[in-house]
Amino acid sequence: MTHIQISPGAVVSGDDRSVTERSGPEGGAPPDGGKPPGRRENLAGYLFMSPWIAGFLFLIAGPMVFSLYLSFTEYNLFEAPRWIGLQNFTDMFADPRWRQSVKVTSWYVLIGTPVKLAAALAVAMLLAQKRWGQSFYRAAFYAPSLIGASVSAAIVWRALFSDDAIVDRTQKVFGFEVGGWIGDPSMIIYALIALTVWQFGAPMVIFLAGLKQVPRELYEAAEVDGAGPWRRFFHITLPMISPVLFFNVLLETIHSFQIFGSAYIVSNGSCGPADATLVYTCYLYEQGFVNSRMGFASAMGWLLLVAVGLVTAVLFWSQKRWVHYEEGGR
Amino acid sequence: MSLLTAAVRRRGPGALAWHLGALVILAVVLYPVVWTIGASFKPSADIIGALNLFPADPIGDNYTRLTEGIADIPISTFFLNSAYIAVGSVVGVVLSCSLTAYAFAKVRFAGRNIMFAIMIGTLLLPYHVLIIPQYVLFQKLELINTFTPLLIGKYLATDAFFVFLMVQFMRGLPKELDEAARLDGCGHLRTYWSIVMPLCRPALVTSAIFTFINAWNDFMGPLLYLNEPDKYTVSMGLKMFIDQDAVADYGGMIAMSLVALLPVLAFFVAFQRYLIDGMATSGLKG
Numbered sequence: 001m002t003h004i005q006i007s008p009g010a011v012v013s014g015d016d017r018s019v020t021e022r023s024g025p026e027g028g029a030p031p032d033g034g035k036p037p038g039r040r041e042n043l044a045g046y047l048f049m050s051p052w053i054a055g056f057l058f059l060i061a062g063p064m065v066f067s068l069y070l071s072f073t074e075y076n077l078f079e080a081p082r083w084i085g086l087q088n089f090t091d092m093f094a095d096p097r098w099r100q101s102v103k104v105t106s107w108y109v110l111i112g113t114p115v116k117l118a119a120a121l122a123v124a125m126l127l128a129q130k131r132w133g134q135s136f137y138r139a140a141f142y143a144p145s146l147i148g149a150s151v152s153a154a155i156v157w158r159a160l161f162s163d164d165a166i167v168d169r170t171q172k173v174f175g176f177e178v179g180g181w182i183g184d185p186s187m188i189i190y191a192l193i194a195l196t197v198w199q200f201g202a203p204m205v206i207f208l209a210g211l212k213q214v215p216r217e218l219y220e221a222a223e224v225d226g227a228g229p230w231r232r233f234f235h236i237t238l239p240m241i242s243p244v245l246f247f248n249v250l251l252e253t254i255h256s257f258q259i260f261g262s263a264y265i266v267s268n269g270s271c272g273p274a275d276a277t278l279v280y281t282c283y284l285y286e287q288g289f290v291n292s293r294m295g296f297a298s299a300m301g302w303l304l305l306v307a308v309g310l311v312t313a314v315l316f317w318s319q320k321r322w323v324h325y326e327e328g329g330r
Numbered sequence: 331m332s333l334l335t336a337a338v339r340r341r342g343p344g345a346l347a348w349h350l351g352a353l354v355i356l357a358v359v360l361y362p363v364v365w366t367i368g369a370s371f372k373p374s375a376d377i378i379g380a381l382n383l384f385p386a387d388p389i390g391d392n393y394t395r396l397t398e399g400i401a402d403i404p405i406s407t408f409f410l411n412s413a414y415i416a417v418g419s420v421v422g423v424v425l426s427c428s429l430t431a432y433a434f435a436k437v438r439f440a441g442r443n444i445m446f447a448i449m450i451g452t453l454l455l456p457y458h459v460l461i462i463p464q465y466v467l468f469q470k471l472e473l474i475n476t477f478t479p480l481l482i483g484k485y486l487a488t489d490a491f492f493v494f495l496m497v498q499f500m501r502g503l504p505k506e507l508d509e510a511a512r513l514d515g516c517g518h519l520r521t522y523w524s525i526v527m528p529l530c531r532p533a534l535v536t537s538a539i540f541t542f543i544n545a546w547n548d549f550m551g552p553l554l555y556l557n558e559p560d561k562y563t564v565s566m567g568l569k570m571f572i573d574q575d576a577v578a579d580y581g582g583m584i585a586m587s588l589v590a591l592l593p594v595l596a597f598f599v600a601f602q603r604y605l606i607d608g609m610a611t612s613g614l615k616g
Contacts, residue, residue, distance in 0.1 A: 045439025055486025
């Protein structure tokens with residue numbers, strides 16, 4: 001446990017400024033016999049926090065440091081790790097299957113996330129109108145979000161998108177001779193994307209909450225000024241819900257990077273055909289746990305962390321340009 | 331307000347068009363679910379090729395087939411394992427995350443803001459950077475093929491999303507309540523248990539339901555840590571089904587998929603209000 005203590009007015013070690021600021025009269029602990037005020041609060045705080053502190057140290061921070069070390073080694077779980085420097089990383093860039101996994105994942109994130117969010121926003125706008133049965137629709141559209149992550153959903157998806165099944169037959173009606181998406185290396189990724197788009201419920205509900213905050217008066221004023229529906233959408237709706245949009249983009253993007261279960265099951269545990277659904281985590285799993293290349297897999301994990309970190313940073317950086325927070329908000 | 335709604339109603343697309351649109355989307359969204367229900371009563375040979383949603387004469391063979399179990403394991407084993415993990419996860423998350431959230435929301439201790447920032451940071455951390463070292467850790471502790479690796483994180487508040495949700499909720503509670511409790515001589519533990527926890531019920535219920543459903547649907551955790559079929563969860567049982575025979579027994583597979591979803595669907599029907607409102611409020615009041 002750290003021994004940082006606060007007494008009113010004293011300078012606190014560390015850079016936790018706001019705690020210092022607040023440790024004025026109202027921030028201190030209630031007067032208690034002789035002990036310096038604040039000490040009890042610290043003790044209580046750390047006691048309440050102890051599960052999280054233990055979890056953070058043993059399950060998050062410690063493992064991160066260890067995996068950083070492992071990423072510079074060759075390690076098969078049974079012999080001691082052998083230091084090989086940057087070899088894992090150079091191997092990775094030279095590995096066509098690793099490049100394929102980056103390609104598949106990027107495609108999945110770049111196509112899946114926008115389509116899913118567009119679907120979520122469109123349905124949310126439909127449901128934002130006050131109509132009879134609104135809450136029933138809201139619940140029904142949300143349901144797939146809960147089922148979607150399960151093995152069951154992936155199995156059903158395989159059935160729906162396989163050769164001669166409903167999707168295939170529907171296409172034939174419209175004159176497309178594509179065959180089943182599941183067996184087709186160029187199409188199976190779209191079956192996977194369809195599965196994620198189908199789960200638009202969670203972002204939809206968040207959009208819906210955001211849309212409810214938009215003042216009706218803005219639309220009325222715009223209408224009086226003769227703005228059509230598109231102008232109202234781009235000049236009122238989008239800017240007004242931009243914080244919610246940002247939240248959804250951030251969460252869905254990070255989430256998409258980490259897809260595993262559905263890719264694994266839809267392709268029957270092979271991430272094929274022809275590595276067509278070899279998403280990043282599928283390859284990480286295969287290298288780490290099937291081929292026992294724990295060092296290589298750790299290196300892959302760290303690159304994923306860097307990639308997600310970069311995307312997050314870019315999103316946060318970009319939000320100045322397009323996310324409008326209400327004055328005094330946040 | 332009623333004038334405004336009337337105006338929206340008059341100027342927006344007509345009620346009929348609205349319902350038509352909503353129903354079309356509903357049909358697309360629920361089609362896979364309805365199809366699964368219908369298919370579970372069809373003979374295996376008819377599942378892929380047949381276009382009818384429901385069979386002309388439904389059969390129960392697929393379900394009786396399930397009573398035989400999968401590879402000599404009765405399916406009740408998978409369900410009990412999943413239930414044990416899911417319920418254990420719920421208890422862990424509700425207790426550990428609420429304790430942590432209470433500290434963040436109600437206790438003024440040194441380093442609180444830094445720790446809060448770190449906790450929020452873990453929200454964005456990809457799990458996959460941790461799976462190798464965590465696996466090595468649990469392997470060294472000889473905990474592979476036990477439920478411990480799947481449960482321990484839940485008791486150590488590593489589900490940052492729920493901590494965040496509860497912090498947001500606790501910050502929204504009127505300050506006067508816990509201040510009054512303090513004046514009356516309640517310590518933090520008492521305030522937490524008797525004042526804050528009962529008031530937090532909506533946040534706790536939301537977290538509990540999400541935890542149950544996530545644990546129930548989890549695939550990667552059991553895939554990594556469980557390696558004997560009598561420890562397998564429902565997800566792993568389903569995977570065994572696919573491994574066993576990919577083509578022949580579509581009927582049994584679909585029936586099992588549906589049965590596997592029943593607890594999730596039941597939870598959803600019972601608690602959908604909480605779930606959806608919990609989803610909508612999380613992260614919005616910043």
